[in-house]
Amino acid sequence: MKTSSFFTILLLSCLFIPTGFSQNDLLTREDATRIILQEIIVPATSNHTITAFLVKTLLQPGDIIAPFYGDLNHEMQEPAWFAWINDDPLALFAHPTRYVFIGARTGDVEIVEHAWWPKLNGESLFMSEAEMMDLELIIYSDVHLKKSK
Amino acid sequence: MKTFQNSIFLIFTLLCLHPLLFSQGTRHGIFVDGSYSPGSATSHIDSIFDDRLDRIEREMARIDPGSQRQRVDTRQGLLDALAGIECRCGDEINIVMAGHGDTETFSFTKEGRRISARELKEALGRAAVECCCKINVVIFACHSGSFVDRLLEEAHVQSVYTSSAGNEVTHSNIFVRDPARVVDEGDWLKSFMEGLAESRPGTGMADAIERAAREAAEDVPVDYREGETPQSWRRGEQRFLAHVERNEGRSRTRQVEVQFYDPPSMRGKIMKLNLGEHAPANRLRACQWISGTALFSSPDEDLELRSDIALEDNPPRIPIRAHVHDRDEVHVLNPAWQYCHTVDLEEDLPRDPPFVRCTWLEAQADILDPDESIRLVNPRQVNQTVRVRAHVEGKTGHSIRISLRSLLDREVNGQMVNYPHWLQRFGYPRGFEVELPPDQRRILENLQPCDNIWFDLTLPYERNASPTASDIWKIHRGPNPRLVRRRRSQ
Numbered sequence A: 001m002k003t004s005s006f007f008t009i010l011l012l013s014c015l016f017i018p019t020g021f022s023q024n025d026l027l028t029r030e031d032a033t034r035i036i037l038q039e040i041i042v043p044a045t046s047n048h049t050i051t052a053f054l055v056k057t058l059l060q061p062g063d064i065i066a067p068f069y070g071d072l073n074h075e076m077q078e079p080a081w082f083a084w085i086n087d088d089p090l091a092l093f094a095h096p097t098r099y100v101f102i103g104a105r106t107g108d109v110e111i112v113e114h115a116w117w118p119k120l121n122g123e124s125l126f127m128s129e130a131e132m133m134d135l136e137l138i139i140y141s142d143v144h145l146k147k148s149k
Numbered sequence B: 001m002k003t004f005q006n007s008i009f010l011i012f013t014l015l016c017l018h019p020l021l022f023s024q025g026t027r028h029g030i031f032v033d034g035s036y037s038p039g040s041a042t043s044h045i046d047s048i049f050d051d052r053l054d055r056i057e058r059e060m061a062r063i064d065p066g067s068q069r070q071r072v073d074t075r076q077g078l079l080d081a082l083a084g085i086e087c088r089c090g091d092e093i094n095i096v097m098a099g100h101g102d103t104e105t106f107s108f109t110k111e112g113r114r115i116s117a118r119e120l121k122e123a124l125g126r127a128a129v130e131c132c133c134k135i136n137v138v139i140f141a142c143h144s145g146s147f148v149d150r151l152l153e154e155a156h157v158q159s160v161y162t163s164s165a166g167n168e169v170t171h172s173n174i175f176v177r178d179p180a181r182v183v184d185e186g187d188w189l190k191s192f193m194e195g196l197a198e199s200r201p202g203t204g205m206a207d208a209i210e211r212a213a214r215e216a217a218e219d220v221p222v223d224y225r226e227g228e229t230p231q232s233w234r235r236g237e238q239r240f241l242a243h244v245e246r247n248e249g250r251s252r253t254r255q256v257e258v259q260f261y262d263p264p265s266m267r268g269k270i271m272k273l274n275l276g277e278h279a280p281a282n283r284l285r286a287c288q289w290i291s292g293t294a295l296f297s298s299p300d301e302d303l304e305l306r307s308d309i310a311l312e313d314n315p316p317r318i319p320i321r322a323h324v325h326d327r328d329e330v331h332v333l334n335p336a337w338q339y340c341h342t343v344d345l346e347e348d349l350p351r352d353p354p355f356v357r358c359t360w361l362e363a364q365a366d367i368l369d370p371d372e373s374i375r376l377v378n379p380r381q382v383n384q385t386v387r388v389r390a391h392v393e394g395k396t397g398h399s400i401r402i403s404l405r406s407l408l409d410r411e412v413n414g415q416m417v418n419y420p421h422w423l424q425r426f427g428y429p430r431g432f433e434v435e436l437p438p439d440q441r442r443i444l445e446n447l448q449p450c451d452n453i454w455f456d457l458t459l460p461y462e463r464n465a466s467p468t469a470s471d472i473w474k475i476h477r478g479p480n481p482r483l484v485r486r487r488r489s490q
Helices: A002-025 A029-041 B002-022 B045-064 B075-083 B117-127 B144-153 B188-197 B205-218 B420-425 B436-447
Strands: A053-056 A062-066 A079-084 A095-101 A109-114 A118-120 A140-141 B027-035 B068-072 B092-099 B105-108 B113-117 B134-140 B157-162 B170-179 B181-187 B230-234 B236-250 B255-260 B270-274 B289-296 B303-305 B310-311 B318-324 B331-332 B343-344 B360-369 B374-384 B384-396 B399-404 B410-412 B431-435 B452-459 B468-474
Touching: A029 A053, A029 A079, A029 A095, A029 A109, A062 A095, A095 A140, B027 B045, B027 B075, B027 B105, B045 B068, B045 B092, B045 B170, B045 B181, B045 B188, B045 B205, B075 B113, B075 B117, B092 B105, B092 B205, B092 B236, B105 B117, B113 B117, B117 B134, B117 B144, B134 B144, B134 B188, B134 B205, B144 B157, B144 B230, B181 B188, B188 B205, B205 B230, B255 B289, B289 B318, B303 B399, B318 B374, B360 B399, B431 B468, B436 B468
Parallel strands: B027 B068, B027 B092, B092 B134, B134 B157, B270 B303
Antiparallel strands: A053 A079, A053 A140, A062 A118, A079 A095, A095 A109, B105 B113, B157 B230, B170 B181, B236 B255, B236 B289, B255 B270, B289 B303, B289 B310, B318 B331, B318 B360, B331 B343, B360 B374, B384 B399, B384 B410, B384 B452, B399 B431, B452 B468
């Protein structure tokens, strides 16, 4: 009885302590936004039009980001924020865009260039009408505008 | 009686031969919708593309009511449509494709499939069952210029028009202005559609397409002009008007190098023209305008003269818009094929009021030499309205103080320029005050220093008049990063 209680507690500790700890330690969406705006796009210094989208929820291990056309898959190994920076938003495809992966535990930033919009687990991201009009999803744009009246 | 019998026989014979004598052949139109947005839902931008293709299809029906037209939106649909055509002598296939593209590929985005330039060429070749079938192809997509050479490998392809070169993107000025409002400020396909609308019924579709593509090439916004150069090629015997750049006629090859004005698909292109026995080369001098008929084969083959050459007394006269560089020099903005060329003003040219540096002129222009010499006729200075991106420095009364930033400056009438340095050279410092008209002033309540805005800035050419702003829009920016605190402990 004592032994089984001990193992139960141990099991629960293994299950919950790291998770609870990591939740407190993960970068928030606001953190990711700040990193993108202050360290990657830097609107004050940008010399071209940009629209940037950031997923609303963390990608989880096993999630796969891939360009609409192409063979390269990015499989998440840890929770990560994913942003798509379209460096020529009024151009048809293919054209320069950046995939930004921000490790939610580490804050490490990886930027990969792709010429097509991203897919998440096989489904296109950021190209539907609802997404293109979602001003929460768009973290920066000097093309798609919010009316200020 | 015998005459009557002969007449009857003649009429009978003509009636029998009617289909052969008067048949125009079958003209097929295939309108290929590659779509913009992935997924099954039709987005606003998809709808805009659909509308453009609808209109182009209607224009073809108007110009050529007897044509047979079909719409396809899948790769297999296109292949099936072509497989269903037996293009014979006198028949014609006209294809208009709109969608995303990559080098030598065109995307059917809804189904996530593509067709390569080689596959399209082969399908066109199979559709052409007789050698005098003619095929014209129009492609609106990024990297569409990469199709030109490949498609011209197929002998039946007479012309190819694309919205950009093989290594370039194609832009479409369609954007979300409000969360629920999509704004369409045009693109190459829209200009092509409008150009097609100017052709009269009965015009050959090949001619109508060529003219429309020329107009679309002229309408590429200045902002994109250096990175978006529509491509065109039409082969066969065609009338031309050209400027002699260099005479190599004394060489064994009997060639002259010419720059074309007509046909429209060739405007601005410089190529070698083999004179053969049609024209004594020593009669031609550099800088003459000449006309005649030539055989246009492919972009990498010299042209062959097929008629006598006529020397033209008058150069082409065209409307231009130019930017005053200094008292004696202007730089051309439009037409696109003359973009950025310098024009030296003649001393006796009327300048009333005196030309102000960096203002814009509208004028007629005689193209004496496409690369060297343009003569302006009746130039007049005009106000200029450009859309600028700016940073708000502060506000006082009915004015805002702004600093100009690089990026998108767009003239209201659709021409786009990207000259923040030009605005600064105009005499304004990097920051200056712009007064808002009464109907725009309420936006002042919402504007704060450090906001980024777009607005239409009107710069009057009169020295003492003040610049004005209108149509102000704040640039969307997500959560303010200054309020964000990183919660992660180290």
